[in-house]
Amino acid sequence: MSAVPVHHTPANHLERVEAPGAMLTRTAAKGLAVLRVATGTVFLWAFLDKTFGLGYSTPSAKAWIHGGSPTKGFLSSVDVGPLQSAFHAMAGTWWANWLFMLGMLGVGVALIAGAGLRIAAASGALIMGLMWFAEFPIAQHTATGAASGSTNPLTDYHLIYAVVLVVLAAAYAGHTWGVGRKWAKLPFVQRHRWLI
Numbered sequence: 001m002s003a004v005p006v007h008h009t010p011a012n013h014l015e016r017v018e019a020p021g022a023m024l025t026r027t028a029a030k031g032l033a034v035l036r037v038a039t040g041t042v043f044l045w046a047f048l049d050k051t052f053g054l055g056y057s058t059p060s061a062k063a064w065i066h067g068g069s070p071t072k073g074f075l076s077s078v079d080v081g082p083l084q085s086a087f088h089a090m091a092g093t094w095w096a097n098w099l100f101m102l103g104m105l106g107v108g109v110a111l112i113a114g115a116g117l118r119i120a121a122a123s124g125a126l127i128m129g130l131m132w133f134a135e136f137p138i139a140q141h142t143a144t145g146a147a148s149g150s151t152n153p154l155t156d157y158h159l160i161y162a163v164v165l166v167v168l169a170a171a172y173a174g175h176t177w178g179v180g181r182k183w184a185k186l187p188f189v190q191r192h193r194w195l196i
Contacts, residue, residue, distance in 0.1 A: 024171065032173040036111050039164055043124065044108025047101055064101065071096045074134065079143050081136030103127050111168070114178015118196055121169035125162040132158040172196075 024032070049056050050070040053063025062068035072092030078084050090096040103123050110120035135158070137150040150156075167173075174180025180196075189195045 029173075029176040032168060032171050033114075033177040035164065036114060036117075036168050036173040036178065039161065039168070040108050040111025042108075042161070043104050044112060047104040047108055050101065050104075064097070069097055071100050078134045079146075080139045080141075080148050081133055083133045083136075084143060087134055100127070107165075111165075112178075113183075114174025114176075114180040115183035116195055117169040117172070117174050117180065118194055121165040124165040128158040128162040128165075132156065 049058050051064045053060035064070050069092040075087040075091035078087040107120045107124040110116040137156045138153045139148045140150060142148050172180060183189060184196050
């Protein structure tokens with residue numbers, strides 16, 4: 001989307017008049033597209049690494065395709081926050097593994113493609129919110145009294161990712177270098193606007 005055309009008036013012939021509503025410059029739209037794809041690769045990479053054990057955060061022997069659990073290690077080691085026992089109970093369960101992995105895959109693909117950003121934003125923000133509770137940066141100490149390692153009790157990367165997801169959906173970031181514009185014109189999506 002380009003900037004609003006120059007509006008000529010006798011008082012100031014170089015004044016830019018913006019139409020009502022939000023307008024993005026082409027540079028801003030491209031910047032949001034880059035942010036969208038970069039954020040999408042964060043989610044998609046987590047899915048791929050945990051599924052195939054690519055050796056970064058998940059060794060091959062612990063890959064999901066080799067019987068490993070994408071949630072067991074992280075959730076069973078939660079030692080802080082009000083949901084500690086709930087996370088321990090769901091660690092390694094089939095439904096937690098499937099929900100987490102489908103969420104990571106869905107959010108990653110939606111962001112990279114630029115379609116379904118509202119659902120991706122809601123799902124991704126939920127995932128990030130749950131992970132925030134698992135790390136619970138508000139606490140300075142774990143349940144055992146050890147230092148929690150939290151460096152900022154107010155804002156951490158989970159919150160930043162959640163905000164980024166909402167901004168990308170709100171700004172229709174899938175319309176630039178993505179299929180968002182075509183996706184939004186599909187009759188089914190037109191009838192169900194929450195799918196945009």
